[in-house]
Amino acid sequence: MNALDIELVSVSKSYASMAVVRDIDLAIPQGEFVSILGPSGCGKTTTLNMIAGFTAPSRGDIRIKGRSQVRVPPERRNIGLVFQNYALFPHMTVTENVAFGLKMKGVRREEAETTVKSALRSVHLEGMGKRYPRELSGGQQQRVALARAIAPRPSVLLLDEPLSNLDLKLREAMRIELKDIQQQLGMTFVYVTHDQEEAMAMSDRVVVMWQGAIAQEGQPAALYREPNSRFVADFIGKSNILAVASTATQAAHLELAVGDGLMLKARKTELSAAIRYCSIRPESIAVLPSGVGGNGFANLLNATVRRVVNLGAAFEIDADLGSDVRLHVLLRATRASVPPSVGDAIRLGIEDADIQPLSA
Amino acid sequence: MNSLALDLHPPARRRRTLTWFPFAALSPSLLVLSVFFALPMGMMIGMSFTQTETFSPTLDHYQRFFTDGLSIAGFCRTALMSLLVAISVTVLGYPVAYFLARSTTRWRAVVFALALAPELAGVVLRTYGWLIILEDRGFINDLLLHLGLISSPLPLSKNLFAVVVGLTHVVLPFGILSLMTSIQGIDPNLERAAQMLGASRLAVIRTIVLPLSVPGIVSSMLIAFTMAASAYATPALLGGAGFKVLATMIYEQVLFYIDWPFASVMAMSLLLMMLAISFVGVRYESRRRSRASVSSGGER
Ligand SMILES: Nc1ncnc2c1ncn2[C@@H]1O[C@H](COP(=O)(O)OP(=O)(O)OP(=O)(O)O)[C@@H](O)[C@H]1O
Numbered sequence: 001m002n003a004l005d006i007e008l009v010s011v012s013k014s015y016a017s018m019a020v021v022r023d024i025d026l027a028i029p030q031g032e033f034v035s036i037l038g039p040s041g042c043g044k045t046t047t048l049n050m051i052a053g054f055t056a057p058s059r060g061d062i063r064i065k066g067r068s069q070v071r072v073p074p075e076r077r078n079i080g081l082v083f084q085n086y087a088l089f090p091h092m093t094v095t096e097n098v099a100f101g102l103k104m105k106g107v108r109r110e111e112a113e114t115t116v117k118s119a120l121r122s123v124h125l126e127g128m129g130k131r132y133p134r135e136l137s138g139g140q141q142q143r144v145a146l147a148r149a150i151a152p153r154p155s156v157l158l159l160d161e162p163l164s165n166l167d168l169k170l171r172e173a174m175r176i177e178l179k180d181i182q183q184q185l186g187m188t189f190v191y192v193t194h195d196q197e198e199a200m201a202m203s204d205r206v207v208v209m210w211q212g213a214i215a216q217e218g219q220p221a222a223l224y225r226e227p228n229s230r231f232v233a234d235f236i237g238k239s240n241i242l243a244v245a246s247t248a249t250q251a252a253h254l255e256l257a258v259g260d261g262l263m264l265k266a267r268k269t270e271l272s273a274a275i276r277y278c279s280i281r282p283e284s285i286a287v288l289p290s291g292v293g294g295n296g297f298a299n300l301l302n303a304t305v306r307r308v309v310n311l312g313a314a315f316e317i318d319a320d321l322g323s324d325v326r327l328h329v330l331l332r333a334t335r336a337s338v339p340p341s342v343g344d345a346i347r348l349g350i351e352d353a354d355i356q357p358l359s360a
Numbered sequence: 361m362n363s364l365a366l367d368l369h370p371p372a373r374r375r376r377t378l379t380w381f382p383f384a385a386l387s388p389s390l391l392v393l394s395v396f397f398a399l400p401m402g403m404m405i406g407m408s409f410t411q412t413e414t415f416s417p418t419l420d421h422y423q424r425f426f427t428d429g430l431s432i433a434g435f436c437r438t439a440l441m442s443l444l445v446a447i448s449v450t451v452l453g454y455p456v457a458y459f460l461a462r463s464t465t466r467w468r469a470v471v472f473a474l475a476l477a478p479e480l481a482g483v484v485l486r487t488y489g490w491l492i493i494l495e496d497r498g499f500i501n502d503l504l505l506h507l508g509l510i511s512s513p514l515p516l517s518k519n520l521f522a523v524v525v526g527l528t529h530v531v532l533p534f535g536i537l538s539l540m541t542s543i544q545g546i547d548p549n550l551e552r553a554a555q556m557l558g559a560s561r562l563a564v565i566r567t568i569v570l571p572l573s574v575p576g577i578v579s580s581m582l583i584a585f586t587m588a589a590s591a592y593a594t595p596a597l598l599g600g601a602g603f604k605v606l607a608t609m610i611y612e613q614v615l616f617y618i619d620w621p622f623a624s625v626m627a628m629s630l631l632l633m634m635l636a637i638s639f640v641g642v643r644y645e646s647r648r649r650s651r652a653s654v655s656s657g658g659e660r
Pocket residue numbers: 015020038039040041042043044045046047194
């Protein structure tokens with residue numbers, strides 16, 4: 001385990017008695033790529049601003065490398081920050097922008113020049129040094145902002161939705177680049193976003209925030225597989241969320257009653273609170289032709305196709321199971337697969353492990 | 361060749377419509393200006409070139425202006441006074457403007473009211489206020505004499521110093537407003553970005569806020585200069601009888617000597633001074649701006 005870079009210890013922030021951030025505990029090891037993910041207004045920026053030092057927490061402590069930062073002004077925290085709107089200095093060239101932090105630190109000129117060059121190289125902007133920010137495209141400006149933030153080698157880099165102003169293609173390309181840069185530098189990244197794909201694609205760990213508190217944190221795959229609440233299941237990826245009326249423990253399974261008397265077999269789990277919902281990922285449901293096969297599934301359900309949407313790479317099927325239960329099913333489009341038509345009777349196969357019981 | 365001509369056509373046409381519209385927007389003010397400004401101005405220019413008795417054209421009045429010594433001295437005094445006011449307004453107003461542009465506390469409203477309050481009292485009232493403070497037997501001298509720090513009153517009134525103090529007070533709110541507008545236009549995230557890169561508060565002001573508020577500084581100086589150069593009451597009251605600037609001299613010519621042509625020449629010189637200063641300021645700004653965008657050609 002690496003040394004801890006940032007620790008938030010029961011950090012809270014209220015504005016005029018309105019709690020914006022509630023009791024956040026977070027320990028980020030050196031070199032980790034952590035995403036803070038949550039819907040708009042959940043307190044992500046506020047949390048970031050408290051780490052950066054622009055906002056003082058109402059309660060709790062923020063430590064960087066073990067030392068409390070509550071009384072340290074932003075300029076002495078040795079943290080980098082990339083803004084959503086880039087905040088490049090418009091009166092300075094790209095080189096001057098990137099050199100700014102080094103100049104403020106009193107780095108010698110020759111050394112600064114080398115560092116600026118290598119920072120620009122790492123974001124693929126060699127030869128753009130003499131330009132002014134307004135002469136650059138959005139993606140290039142975004143890279144300059146990144147180069148400027150990493151040039152002084154801060155121990156931690158905070159990024160507040162840095163890709164949200166870019167178009168989809170560029171955003172996807174930048175995700176990979178950001179991750180590469182982070183790994184090359186071995187720098188701790190705290191990445192704020194409301195885009196779950198972005199968070200999943202880049203992070204070692206994702207912290208899901210909701211209404212000012214941490215809803216769940218963990219590795220992207222684990223969060224996707226085992227969400228602990230309706231909110232997380234729905235926010236990370238798409239999911240079928242069904243209300244559970246009652247549960248019964250059988251020898252091998254946990255039986256969940258959903259809808260109007262339909263029984264689903266889930267794997268047995270230890271849940272402290274009562275199970276109130278369950279989540280089934282659309283792509284984990286198998287579509288079987290009526291009548292044959294499918295003996296390997298714990299759940300085999302008859303359904304009628306209500307709607308088929310062609311998404312290109314997949315078909316989204318709206319399946320009616322009767323008993324007031326409907327499931328969205330994602331069927332991967334292959335050369336062989338023929339999607340069912342509306343009105344077809346099909347059978348759905350669901351593994352017991354793919355039904356995730358939720359208590360909230 | 362052909363394709364080149366075709367390529368050039370659309371942008372040229374677009375530019376024409378773009379230049380036409382802003383001028384149309386000027387027309388109402390042009391109308392007002394031509395009646396209340398251009399007409400008297402034309403009369404003034406005419407008079408400055410006219411022989412008083414024969415009404416024939418002459419340069420005599422101008423010759424007198426350049427040779428009598430007093431007029432040129434008044435001209436230079438006006439320029440110096442206005443420059444000092446422009447500098448002191450901008451320097452004193454800047455911190456206040458910065459506070460007003462950035463503060464989000466309830467003090468902002470208080471400071472805003474205080475900064476603009478002087479405008480509520482008339483010029484004459486404020487000027488007498490300063491007289492009470494700055495006179496030989498005024499508040500400051502009385503205090504210093506009382507404390508035994510000086511043995512005879514300091515020359516605080518009836519001179520350039522007093523006039524600059526009084527005019528600064530009069531003009532300051534305008535300077536503050538123009539600086540504030542300019543600073544408000546700077547993205548506060550730029551300051552935060554600089555801070556995150558290790559810049560102290562002072563370094564942020566020096567490297568980010570000041571350079572980006574140059575347009576505000578230029579306009580504050582221009583406003584202060586022109587207001588000071590054309591002010592009459594403050595120099596007349598705080599400067600004393602011996603302190604002559606163009607505004608007070610013009611008044612004198614019209615009222616005591618009833619010499620309209622010579623007053624017109626002085627007014628012309630004042631006008632030209634302000635035009636020249638404005639021209640320099642605007643040129644500086646547009647030069648700065650185009651310098652920044654010339655390099656936008658990419659290669660350089
Ligand atoms: N200075 C402030 N005074 C009062 N309320 C504030 C202040 N700053 C933020 N808030 C409130 O705190 C909540 C969280 O704001 P924050 O900016 O942290 O959200 P966010 O998660 O970054 O959202 P987004 O994704 O839209 O950027 C919002 O409801 C906002 O209205």
